[in-house]
Amino acid sequence: MATGRDGEEATSFMAMSGYAYERAGGPHPAEPRTTVSERPVRQGAVEPELNIAVMVERDDHGEFLIRELQRQRVTVRHIWPLPSQIPLQYDAIFCALSADLPQRIPWVPGEPSSALILVDDGKAPLNLKLIHNCAAHGLLHYPASSRVIQSVLMLAREHFQYERRLRGRIEKLDENLRTMRVVERAKVLLMRLKNLTEDEAYNFLRKQAMEKRVTIAAVATAVIDSHDLLS
């Protein structure tokens, strides 16, 4: 059943941002510190114009991470020591893994504001529970290669945006389920009052919705309300 879908406008982030890196495909300048086997033909590139925060200690590993990201033409902001609340305005965050990191993450798990990549320096014993609790989108382990940094950033962004699209889709589906009944009722009314077939009644609603640039549910509600008012 397509009821209620067509009249809706593609408003949200879902349609906007997801595929940037695919569009930006094509050759990319070769770079140092990659092995010979990595150098030739690389497909795709990191999304352009990303705002990335790097919250790690500025040791050799940290310097390398920052430099590699800068070489990807993204805006990099280094923040250290770790703030008590991680700022919200970044597209992706590389953040040193620490025992109290979950408390420093301002969002609740499941509603992240940024793609989060944990950076594990490998000094503390492996704590899978902690990693679970951070609900992150990727993990980088020192020492990191250029290749790993690019891949983890891309995967984390993809994962983050995919989750967001799914959440958006679920919201839309929920809304459609709730309004389906209104559309059905309006259809029945139109069929009776204007002597239309079911398809014609639906097309009438859809056409109105497109012309008025509102959802099909809104048109259906208006039809029912005005009928109530007149009868």
Add this chain to the structure above:
Amino acid sequence: MGKVVRCAERTSAPWRVGVLFSRTGFMSVIEETQLRGTLIAIDEINDRGGVHGRPIEPVIYDPGSDARSYGQYAKRLMVEDGVSTIFGCYTSSSRKAVLPVVERLDGLLWYPTLYEGFEFSPNVIYTGATPNQNSVQLCRALMQQFGTRFFFIGSDYIYPRESNRVMRDLVRSNGGTVVGEQYLRLEADRSEFVPLLREIKRAQPDVIFSTVVGESTTFLYQAYHDLGLNPKTVPIASLTTTEAEIREMGHDVGEGHYTAAAYFQCVENERNSDFVARYHKRYGDDEPTNMCLESSYFQVNVFAKSLEATNSLDTRCLRSWVMGAEFDAPQGCVSINPVWGHADVWTRIGRANRNGQFDIVFQSAASVKSDPYLMGQGRALELC
């Protein structure tokens, strides 16, 4: 560490579970009773020796009636306290705040409150009524006895607006009209209800359908009473006004008004008389039980029964046992419907009497199958 399924732990350490009800703020009257229902059930289970010899230990936070705090405390429970099972929430806004947390970290929220339906989550067990278990019957009874002109009044948040969407559909599909619809903020005070009730009086409805919740419930009924309206001709009908709210507003104020609920204190069966007696013994004879308290109580018991079988708090393990589980609750036999993870509960309609209790005027023959998406109601929601 990590998400390893361990179905046979040998230890005497307690089973830690989270509990999130507001003891402060405008939702505290009803949520305090939900907290009590939860704790009585836990105590009874522990007095019997716990589950596999291990007591249930509640980790309790008070979100202070603030929806955002529910999300933050749910995170704290799961991340810092290492809890995966949470009992809690009254308002739909608080449930929706906890939802992303339990879904992302794979926890299990037990939600003991009636709500508007149209939701499903693999990480929630819903044990309160949805519209097919209360609104449908209530609408039918009101139309038969009082007439077809309805005035809707609700608190301004998700539940009243969504549940009125269903009720509006029911009323209209059956030849009725909605002559007015008003929402007041959740924290609305006494003075805001008087002009509203005057407006209602002018609109001359046959029934006032209320989804006002929390503290302001008292103000609504008191304003009604003060304006000299008569419940015999224009009653307030509600899905949320329980014995607890009637007690707050005064028995004389509540008298004659209607509520649809799965449970009332006056339900006659042995299980309930035991339950009420134990409750009175613990909290005093003038403390009534109510539907939200009862579902808080029975859901902990369903949890414990399932835990007995799984011997593990792992969400997947536990949830698969909960699906289809039955329990002889104070309201009668209930079960968790495996299709939606919602409880099959009873439908009852009560009229409040002078003693602050309800006289049951309608009761289903058995528990009613949960249908949160109203799939069984047909396209026009006609009452058969």
